[in-house]
Amino acid sequence: MTSFYKSIYKSSLTLLTDFYQLTMAYGYWKSGVSEKKSVFHLYFRKNPFKSGYSIASGLELVINYINQFQFKNEDIEYLKNLKGNDEKNIFEPEFLDYLKHLKFSCDIDAVEEGTVLFPNEPILRISGPLIQCQLLETPLLNIINFHTLITTKAARIVSVANNIPVLEFGIRRAQGIDGGLSASRAAYIGGCSGTSNTLAGKIFDIPVKGTHSHSWVMAFENELDSFYALAKVMPNNVVFLVDTYDTLNGVKKAIEVGNWLKKQNKKLIGIRLDSGDLAYLSIEARKLLDQSGFKDTIIIASNDLNEHIISSLNDQGAAITSWGVGTQLVTAFDEPALGAVYKLAAIQNIDGTWKHSIKISEQSIKISTPGILQVRRFYKNNYFFADMIFDTLTEKNEIEPIIIDPEDINRFYKIPKECEFEDLLKPIYKNGVQVYQSPKLIETREKCLKMIDKLHSSIKRLLNPHHYPAGLEKNLFDLKTSLIHKMKDKNNSFS
Numbered sequence: 222m223t224s225f226y227k228s229i230y231k232s233s234l235t236l237l238t239d240f241y242q243l244t245m246a247y248g249y250w251k252s253g254v255s256e257k258k259s260v261f262h263l264y265f266r267k268n269p270f271k272s273g274y275s276i277a278s279g280l281e282l283v284i285n286y287i288n289q290f291q292f293k294n295e296d297i298e299y300l301k302n303l304k305g306n307d308e309k310n311i312f313e314p315e316f317l318d319y320l321k322h323l324k325f326s327c328d329i330d331a332v333e334e335g336t337v338l339f340p341n342e343p344i345l346r347i348s349g350p351l352i353q354c355q356l357l358e359t360p361l362l363n364i365i366n367f368h369t370l371i372t373t374k375a376a377r378i379v380s381v382a383n384n385i386p387v388l389e390f391g392i393r394r395a396q397g398i399d400g401g402l403s404a405s406r407a408a409y410i411g412g413c414s415g416t417s418n419t420l421a422g423k424i425f426d427i428p429v430k431g432t433h434s435h436s437w438v439m440a441f442e443n444e445l446d447s448f449y450a451l452a453k454v455m456p457n458n459v460v461f462l463v464d465t466y467d468t469l470n471g472v473k474k475a476i477e478v479g480n481w482l483k484k485q486n487k488k489l490i491g492i493r494l495d496s497g498d499l500a501y502l503s504i505e506a507r508k509l510l511d512q513s514g515f516k517d518t519i520i521i522a523s524n525d526l527n528e529h530i531i532s533s534l535n536d537q538g539a540a541i542t543s544w545g546v547g548t549q550l551v552t553a554f555d556e557p558a559l560g561a562v563y564k565l566a567a568i569q570n571i572d573g574t575w576k577h578s579i580k581i582s583e584q585s586i587k588i589s590t591p592g593i594l595q596v597r598r599f600y601k602n603n604y605f606f607a608d609m610i611f612d613t614l615t616e617k618n619e620i621e622p623i624i625i626d627p628e629d630i631n632r633f634y635k636i637p638k639e640c641e642f643e644d645l646l647k648p649i650y651k652n653g654v655q656v657y658q659s660p661k662l663i664e665t666r667e668k669c670l671k672m673i674d675k676l677h678s679s680i681k682r683l684l685n686p687h688h689y690p691a692g693l694e695k696n697l698f699d700l701k702t703s704l705i706h707k708m709k710d711k712n713n714s715f716s
């Protein structure tokens with residue numbers, strides 16, 4: 222998949238960053254702090270779509286990005302010629318030389334793709350020279366924000382689809398070429414069964430699927446001729462779009478051609494409905510198909526579907542056996558950005574000890590969490606029980622089995638002794654060397670589906686999902702509270 226990056230983006234992606242990252246990098250270098258060891262976390266503050274959970278996604282693309290991270294001659298040439306307001310070069314040659322020889326040397330720990338995750342839990346933890354951590358902020362957010370958003374959307378759609386396949390049909394309405402490719406990949410991780418996006422199929426090894434469009438029907442004298450033509454050209458892959466003129470009439474014509482296919486020892490695989498009342502039409506279509514002996518013929522529905530419409534159609538008893546979902550999935554239509562952030566959480570002192578860093582805000586949701594964090598997931602009876610964010614600087618034997626939600630201190634939970642646990646952040650890079658290999662995409666998809674099974678149904682429901690118990694380990698909560706008080710005192714004092 223790395224070759225995909227090389228072929229689509231022929232030149233380097235290192236400058237795919239906000240310009241202020243480069244000016245700050247210059248500032249760190251000039252101030253002599255560029256090599257100070259620092260720790261940053263990437264996390265989101267709230268689940269998108271009013272969901273009870275999210276799914277971490279995008280790590281393999283992060284790895285691809287990091288593996289090409291290097292200032293190439295062409296990047297340096299570009300930066301060299303940038304002028305400030307005074308018409309002078311912004312960056313001095315020694316700094317550009319430093320960038321030219323910069324070699325990625327950070328540690329990265331990450332939550333694996335397809336993992337269920339909750340607000341404030343780091344998806345990525347980056348530790349290393351301040352300058353490198355800073356330069357990575359924008360691209361890491363770009364990749365993880367979009368991927369996690371779309372995988373979460375797909376998981377929600379798949380979760381209401383009652384084990385019926387969901388096909389991703391979105392490339393025509395996606396946010397540009399990379400938006401479309403990334404969305405196809407992310408949607409597959411979230412449980413979609415295939416994509417109509419053939420390049421995504423080729424690059425990411427996702428099953429490609431499809432029917433035909435209205436223009437196929439319109440290109441022939443009449444609907445019946447168009448169905449016969451398709452049946453003759455592709456007798457093993459016949460799915461007719463039946464709504465070009467009149468849906469139920471279209472179904473009858475599909476049945477006529479289906480009978481012809483039977484005589485050729487072939488099968489009418491399916492029909493697709495793309496307009497009108499999908500509940501009523503699917504039920505009526507099913508009756509017509511069954512009466513004519515086409516009990517196995519599938520009914521695919523499409524038309525601006527989303528998780529709410531699919532859920533409603535199921536409640537209405539719709540006889541749909543496959544869903545085609547495009548626009549609303551690949552654009553995350555109802556909430557088009559995840560809003561994950563990247564915050565400095567600790568910085569090393571000269572003596573090797575760590576100084577905790579915190580960002581204060583009037584909005585408690587925006588106050589960052591200090592420390593070198595890890596996420597511990599507790600299990601009970603094979604279900605997720607609770608998640609604890611703790612500071613790895615806290616001595617092991619001092620970690621308390623109590624978690625407190627920093628946004629609502631009335632939500633605190635005691636972890637029973639019998640709970641098993643797993644730490645979610647896994648080593649991906651150590652001192653700049655990759656120590657993790659991404660699984661195959663199909664394995665990530667399976668893992669994601671299995672993991673969603675371990676979530677209690679109350680957390681998965683679309684409307685007002687139950688709040689999953691997650692929060693800060695007690696010591697970390699206390700540390701954060703005392704730092705907030707300290708910072709407020711310090712910044713409010715006029716002496």
Ligand SMILES: Nc1ncnc2c1ncn2[C@@H]1O[C@H](COP(=O)(O)OP(=O)(O)OP(=O)(O)O)[C@@H](O)[C@H]1O
Nearest residue numbers: 495496497498499500501523524525526530533534
């Ligand atoms: N029974 C149903 N219950 C709830 N929503 C439905 C039902 N049937 C269709 N929808 C959804 O309603 C929305 C609008 O459907 P509508 O029937 O107005 O479209 P349409 O008439 O086919 O229009 P167009 O031809 O522009 O696609 C779509 O998102 C569709 O998926």
Ligand SMILES: O=P(O)(O)OC[C@H]1O[C@H](OP(=O)(O)OP(=O)(O)O)[C@H](O)[C@@H]1O
Nearest residue numbers: 390495523524525526545546547548549
């Ligand atoms: O509705 P989505 O979830 O995005 O699914 C993809 C849509 O793309 C096609 O529509 P087309 O571009 O032909 O437009 P139309 O059906 O709306 O006329 C297809 O018939 C679906 O309706």
Ligand SMILES: O=C(O)c1cccnc1
Nearest residue numbers: 390417430431432433545
């Ligand atoms: O193959 C299909 O049926 C398809 C593909 C893209 C968009 N809508 C439908």
